[in-house]
Amino acid sequence: MKTYEQINQRIESGKAVVLTADEIMDYVDKKGLEAAAEEVDVVTTATFGPMCSSGCFLNFGHSKPKIRMTEAWIEDVLVYTGIAAVDVYLGATQLRHGDPANMYPPGEFRYGGGHVIEDLVAGATLQLFALSYGTDDYPRREIRTYFTIDDLNQAIMVNPRNCYQNYNVAVNDSDRTIYTYMGTLEPNRKNATYCSAGQLSPLLNDPYYETIGIGTKVWLAGAHGHVYAEGTQHTGACERTPDGVPTEGAGTLALTADMKQMKPEFVRGASLRGYGISLALGVGVPIPILNEQILKRTCVRDRDIFAPVIDYSGDYPQKTGKTIAKVNYEQLRRGEIEIDGKTIAVGSLSSYFKALEIANLLADEIRKGDFLLAQPMAMLPRDNAMKPLAIREKAS
Amino acid sequence: MNETVTQKLMLFFPKCECEKPIIYHLVKDYNLIVNVYRAKVTPEEEGYLVLDVTGTPADIEKGIAFVRTFNVTVNHTGKGVTRDEDRCTHCGQCVAHCPTKALHMPNKATREVLYNEAECIECLACIRVCPFGACASAF
The missing domain is CATH 3.30.70.260 (ACT domain)
Known part of the structure; x- marks a missing residue:
C-alpha cells in the first residue's frame, strides 16, 4: 500500500519506478504481483486518436477602439462568440465557411476547426475576422487582423469527451461504400476499423476509475492538464468482463490544458472523407500503483479486451443495438479478423505508435521529477447509464 | 544481358x-x-x-x-505516390486499404507504418482514406 504523497515524494527525489502499460505485464509476470506492487510507483498509459469533442477557448485582448465580437471566423472557420466580448470558442468539427460538405459526396473536408487548432499550436499566423453590432462601450463594428498563439492572452483546450474507455469496431454490411467517422468502409464487410490504444489506453488500465477521477493530472499533447469532469456520454454502468474490462464504449474523460504548452506533433487536424473534420490528440495518464489490485488491472493485455463489431450501414445509424461479434485487440492488431468464415482487413484510427511514444515521454517526465501526480478530488460515476434522445410530439 | x-x-x-x-x-x-x-x-x-x-x-x-x-x-526516379513522414501518425488506417501492402506495419511491437514505394501500384486508396493528408500524388 502506497499513498499519493509517498509516490510524489519518490518522484521528487528522482527515485520513482515508472513503467509503461506496454511493459508492466511482463514485469509483473517476472517479479510477481506482490513484489512488483511494492516496487513500481507509476504505470503510464496513453492514447492518440481523433477526439471530435474537442475545442478551445481563446481570448484575444482588446483592440483600440474595442469590439464586442458577435460573429467571428478564424481562417474562415466560424467560432462561437456567445460569451464575453473578446472570448471565442473554436470547435474541432466546425467546417470552413463555404465548404461544400457532402453536397457532392463524399466530401473531402480538407480544412476546419481541427486544422485551425493544429495550426495555432504549430505557431502559424492566422486571420481573425469579426463583426459586431456596436455598443457605447464597444463601438467597433468590424475587425480583421492576423495573430499567432503568442498574441493571445489565453488558449485553453477543452475536450468534453476524450479517452473513450473502449470503442466499436466498424464494418459495412451494405453493398455500397460508406463514409463514416470510423473511416471509409468498403461494402460487404471487406474492411473493419477500430479506434483504441487497447492495453495502453488510460481507462482500460483503470477500469473501475479507482485512480483516474476529477482532478487527475494528465499529459495532454505535451502540456500538463487535468481531468475537469466526467466526459460527455460517460457510461459507468456498462457490460464488463469478469475482470471489469468494459466490452463497449463505457467511460470517458473531460480534459483541459494550456495550448501554449502543447507540442504540435500531438495535435493533428483530421479530415474524414464523407464525414467531416476532427482533431487527433495525444493523451497520457499516469496511474499511481497504490495497491496490488490497481497494479493487477494495469496488466490488462490486448487479448483480454473485447470490442463489439457493429454494422455502420444499418445497425449503428438505426440504433438497433445489434452487435455482430466481439473481437479482442490482439486479433484486431493482426490486421485481419475472421467473422462467419470471412476474412476482413482491419485498419485503425488510433495510433499505437504515437500512444507508445507518449507513454514513454510521460514516464521520462515522471522519472525526472518533472511531473507530479494529483489525487482526484472526486471520482467518476460507476453506475450511470446512457440515456437516448426521445422524440416527443409535443411538450408534456 | x-x-x-x-x-x-x-x-x-x-x-x-x-x-x-x-x-x-x-x-x-x-x-x-x-x-x-x-x-x-x-x-x-x-x-x-x-x-x-x-x-x-x-x-x-x-x-x-x-x-x-x-x-x-x-x-526514372519520380515517385507517383509519396508519404510525408511528418504528417503520418502511424494510425494504420491506410494499411487495410492498401492492396499490395506497400503501406505496412512490419514491427508488431512499435506498430510503425512503413511505406515501400516499390510495391505501390498507385491506386491512390491511401490518399482517399488518410485522415491526416500524409499521402500525396504527383499528378
Missing part, C-alpha cells in the same frame, strides 16, 4: 504527342512487357503515363531512347 529487369517510368506528354501509339512500339519493337498504373492521355491536353517496363536492360534503354524521340519527358 538477357536477364530481365523491371523499371518504373513516368512519361510526360506535351500536347502534340498524345496520338502516337508509343506503348504499342515499346511492346512490339523493344520486347518490353508494360504494366500501366495510371494514364491521362487526352487530345489537346498535356498528359502523363506511369508504368512498369520489364525487359533486358538493353531493350529498356533502347525503348527509353525511342520514347525520347517523341519529345516525351521520361522520369
Whole structure:
C-alpha cells in the first residue's frame, strides 16, 4: 500500500519506478504481483486518436477602439462568440465557411476547426475576422487582423469527451461504400476499423476509475492538464468482463490544458472523407500503483479486451443495438479478423505508435521529477447509464 | 544481358504527342512487357503515363531512347505516390486499404507504418482514406 504523497515524494527525489502499460505485464509476470506492487510507483498509459469533442477557448485582448465580437471566423472557420466580448470558442468539427460538405459526396473536408487548432499550436499566423453590432462601450463594428498563439492572452483546450474507455469496431454490411467517422468502409464487410490504444489506453488500465477521477493530472499533447469532469456520454454502468474490462464504449474523460504548452506533433487536424473534420490528440495518464489490485488491472493485455463489431450501414445509424461479434485487440492488431468464415482487413484510427511514444515521454517526465501526480478530488460515476434522445410530439 | 529487369517510368506528354501509339512500339519493337498504373492521355491536353517496363536492360534503354524521340519527358526516379513522414501518425488506417501492402506495419511491437514505394501500384486508396493528408500524388 502506497499513498499519493509517498509516490510524489519518490518522484521528487528522482527515485520513482515508472513503467509503461506496454511493459508492466511482463514485469509483473517476472517479479510477481506482490513484489512488483511494492516496487513500481507509476504505470503510464496513453492514447492518440481523433477526439471530435474537442475545442478551445481563446481570448484575444482588446483592440483600440474595442469590439464586442458577435460573429467571428478564424481562417474562415466560424467560432462561437456567445460569451464575453473578446472570448471565442473554436470547435474541432466546425467546417470552413463555404465548404461544400457532402453536397457532392463524399466530401473531402480538407480544412476546419481541427486544422485551425493544429495550426495555432504549430505557431502559424492566422486571420481573425469579426463583426459586431456596436455598443457605447464597444463601438467597433468590424475587425480583421492576423495573430499567432503568442498574441493571445489565453488558449485553453477543452475536450468534453476524450479517452473513450473502449470503442466499436466498424464494418459495412451494405453493398455500397460508406463514409463514416470510423473511416471509409468498403461494402460487404471487406474492411473493419477500430479506434483504441487497447492495453495502453488510460481507462482500460483503470477500469473501475479507482485512480483516474476529477482532478487527475494528465499529459495532454505535451502540456500538463487535468481531468475537469466526467466526459460527455460517460457510461459507468456498462457490460464488463469478469475482470471489469468494459466490452463497449463505457467511460470517458473531460480534459483541459494550456495550448501554449502543447507540442504540435500531438495535435493533428483530421479530415474524414464523407464525414467531416476532427482533431487527433495525444493523451497520457499516469496511474499511481497504490495497491496490488490497481497494479493487477494495469496488466490488462490486448487479448483480454473485447470490442463489439457493429454494422455502420444499418445497425449503428438505426440504433438497433445489434452487435455482430466481439473481437479482442490482439486479433484486431493482426490486421485481419475472421467473422462467419470471412476474412476482413482491419485498419485503425488510433495510433499505437504515437500512444507508445507518449507513454514513454510521460514516464521520462515522471522519472525526472518533472511531473507530479494529483489525487482526484472526486471520482467518476460507476453506475450511470446512457440515456437516448426521445422524440416527443409535443411538450408534456 | 538477357536477364530481365523491371523499371518504373513516368512519361510526360506535351500536347502534340498524345496520338502516337508509343506503348504499342515499346511492346512490339523493344520486347518490353508494360504494366500501366495510371494514364491521362487526352487530345489537346498535356498528359502523363506511369508504368512498369520489364525487359533486358538493353531493350529498356533502347525503348527509353525511342520514347525520347517523341519529345516525351521520361522520369526514372519520380515517385507517383509519396508519404510525408511528418504528417503520418502511424494510425494504420491506410494499411487495410492498401492492396499490395506497400503501406505496412512490419514491427508488431512499435506498430510503425512503413511505406515501400516499390510495391505501390498507385491506386491512390491511401490518399482517399488518410485522415491526416500524409499521402500525396504527383499528378
